[in-house]
Amino acid sequence: MSLSLIQTALELGLICSLTTLALFLSYSMLNVCDLSTDGCFTFGAAVGAVVVLSGHPLLSIPAAMLAGACSGFVTALLQTRMGINSLLAGIIVNRALYSVNIGVMGGKAQLNMYKTTTIFTMVRDLLKNTPLAGMNELVIALMAVVLVITILALFLRTRLGMAIRATGDNPDMVRSSSINPVFTTTVGLCVANAITGLSGCLLAQSQSSVNSDLGSGMVTIALASLLIGNTLMGKGSILFRAVGMAVGSFLFQMVYSVALRLNMPAFMLNLMSSVIVTLAIFVPYLKEQLPILRRRLTGRGGEIAC
């Protein structure tokens, strides 16, 4: 296994782990499966790219995050105030963002940033003649992930953060604490989608281009990473579990890179992530059912005498 393979997996894993962290907030904490993730990822990428192309690479980060937060706000609005099922709300917003994204990119399905200054070229120039030369992508991705994990772990221990966690755990209890679950759901989805937007923005700039399909399949990739992370580091403090998300993302990208190296065609990525998601949810379920299954297979009654 070559070093460059690991480095690529690490870079991609780190950038995508931001989306995994976003799902960590919405899926694991709020208990909302946010299917607008794909569109939101591209939305962050598109908005970021437009800001970069207008000559403000640093501004692209807050812009992409704000865009993501807006998308999260709309998803939350649909499910909390308009009576739309949360899965459907995600699908609707995801679909709508497809048009919005092309609109943001000025009607084009693709934007290139090869000749413009991006965050990555800025850091590359900064790192010239230092031991870290050529590692600009890794440095940026690592910084972003460390920052997001730290802020997220701190945030989830604040009163608002706890209220968001409690909303996914027991909304009745949130209400009896005089907090409106609608409010916590909205804040949670805004924050989560802001992180998804950031993730998309960084990926687009790292590969110097964005197209309207950039985020397609992101939600299953992130879910697969999240479930891998949960399996390995699912128990413990919030910080530990959040780090597990990054580890899960890296492992997923590793598996993918190795599979590519073993001549798996690239188009298999989505099938692979779907299979991982299915297995990660199915295996614990099967474990639970196993004793009954075994009893039924070994004959009626099992150990219990009739």
Added chain:
Amino acid sequence: MLNVSHISKTFNPGTVNEKRIFTDFSLHLDPGDFVTIIGSNGAGKSTLFNAIAGDFFTDSGSIEVNGRDVTFTPSYQRAKHIGRLFQDPMRGTAPHMTIEENLAMAAGSGGWFSHMSRSDRERFREKLSQLNMGLEDRMRQPVGLLSGGQRQALSLLMSTMNPPWLLLLDEHTAALDPATAEKVLELTQKVVAEGKITTLMVTHNMRQALDLGNRTLMMDNGGIVLDVKGEERRRMTVDDLLDQFKMGAGKDLDNDRMLLSE
């Protein structure tokens, strides 16, 4: 303290499942009242609690708590002044969060971005030690690991952390084993007496209904069929209660759990 006046409520109006629960129902509680409620299956005891707590809005009439009209106040806002315990010990707490986090949510002090402070923890520890359940040494454990009785005791602590104007207890000891139920009930009496909290308690235990509090209501078919307090209540026996119910409702009391517990 509580003034429910002339409320009515029909669920699923205009469908085959239409169910009229209350028609012109009224109830008044004085400050410091501890009222026990018994009644047959489907009498509307829990529905009354849900109406007071704001799970649904009534079709007509008004609800006042401590002089404030809360008829159209959403439940999460009423919760600031109305504490509530359910029969199911799981409903009052968040299982994947730690004991201290649950308490911090209930305490609700500090701004949105404040962290739990050391003094908060000390306060929670002191409160928990009053339960005599050893929970003060398990503050960092998820609530999901506690037994039903422990969770219910914790819920009680949480809903009375900031003493509410009104406490609603909906058979909150019914799902616990007898010894634990006894303990949670003792705690309830202590907390209610200390805070002089106006309390409404649904129970299926007739003995309990007469022994606890200062007033007993019997409900049937969305109405109050018996309301006793003072001297009359002190002299009352369980048999008297059953007779009175028969007179008021025109039928025998039919509550499965009540019959089983007697």
